[in-house]
Amino acid sequence: MCVKRVPDMEMRFAIAADRRSLDPAGLKYEMGDFDGYAVEIALQLVEKAGSGEVVVLSLGPDGVQEILRKALAMGASRAVQLKADEVPFDGLIIARALAAELKDGGYDLILFGRMATDTASGTVGPMVAELLDLPCVSSISRLQLDGGRGTAGRDLEGASETVTFPLPAVLTIDEGIARPRLASLKGIMAAKKKPLEVKPAALGTPALVVESMALPPERTGGRIVGEGADAVAELVRLLRTEAKVL
């Protein structure tokens, strides 16, 4: 089960002086949304099976220990931090480091959120599957396991697929599959004593890097056409003559 620490998306972001990163001042971090669903699914599967354990893995600086502890508090058994000063943008470099750690783990399922909400690339899960030569179903919103096989559902544009696959496998989790549980006080206390192993991340040289970051142009919105149904005529006129969308 792989998770990523991402900034709280409710915040207002500022670009740092290097123009290539976010201004760290005031950034708060949390576990990525989709990663939270994936942790929940992993816990439910182990609970249902009545055996097994959930191992949670994250790559990044020591700050990621906070979200690893959160997953432990939710019920994961142990955690591994692949330590790196920063998380590269290049998914292949991350995938190789994760695959090296996961290779001999003997896991039945390797779960990811369908993408990290910060870099929003969604590449690492399928890449890890290919590097480990494991079957992979990405962006699933339904899942059933039966013995050594699984059935998953994924939503496409205007359609949905039902997919079967053998275990072991890599799955990436979309929204709608499960609500992450809140950690209980007991869970939070227990998490402090659960093992959290720190190892260096084996990071290669990225070919994909951030050249610059910018805030999108502010929308110059805020124009109230009017109040009530009487404003509709003016709105339609503006849509036709000014916005030219009618």
Add this chain to the structure above:
Amino acid sequence: MANTFAYAEARGGQLRKVALEAVTAARQAADASGGGEVHALLTGAPGIAARAAELGRYGADLVTVIEHAGLERYNAEAAAATAAERIRSGGYRAAFFSASAEGRDLAPRVAARLGVSLASDVTGFELHGDTLTATHPAYTGKVVVTLRLTGSPALVSLRPGAVSPVEQPRTARVESAPPAVDPGSAKVVVTELAQRAAARMDLGEAPVIVSGGRGLRGAENFRLVEDLADAFGNAAVGATRAVTDDGWRPATDQIGQTGRVVSPDLYVAVGISGAIQHLAGMRTARTIVAINKDKDAPIFKIADYGIVGDLFEIVPRLTDEVRKARSAH
């Protein structure tokens, strides 16, 4: 001069619009690097070859068609192996996929097989020598990242709708080839593909989206949103997370940070307050209209045009007026 590659996505025996977008992007990249050829890969059940000529209309010089009964539905393993093999043997400068549901699965697999990096979900790109720069909206659309990708081939997946298909007709050479691996031996199998009611356009392809929020007060009132979408004629219907969580609409209709990210020409927000989670999915729409009873709702800060008031009076009137305006020309 360098050749480029495009993966042409098809479903149900038809090309998808994103296939034309990928070919258009590959044409642009080939022209930018001195006018090389565009080679497209089209896979599907027997009969898909009939669609190859259309790729020529959008600038493909060569279309390699892989026809196999096992490719009727998306076959990730066969598609990834075949695309990786074509790209490896073709010596391309750049290879384009869509960041569609299928492409988001396929492109990273191909990248890992080739051992090259992937610029994912890209809204624009430029080629300079051995470098490709690409723009990618990240942090729920609140930050635009410019990425630099060095080396060949540069793998890119394009955000659906970001590149408009441009006709650049030529008569494409069409060749057929076998899949790189037997599709029948795939471990992951799509056993069912269920089209949802096709009465309306998909959120990713519709020029107009009409979206509803909690302000509608109940699932039954989405009729108002549907009617307005029908009046536009080219509209899809979306919803906020609150609405899909409550089961008023299917989860697939959700627009926002954890749902679909859309950039239509026109986005009409009906009874939507404008939570950050929702804005993340629609803030790049070209024109935004908001209808909400609360004049202080955050949606009005980003809307180009707002009407404050009772949506139950405003929306039916708007539906009538849109219908009239559209029938007038």
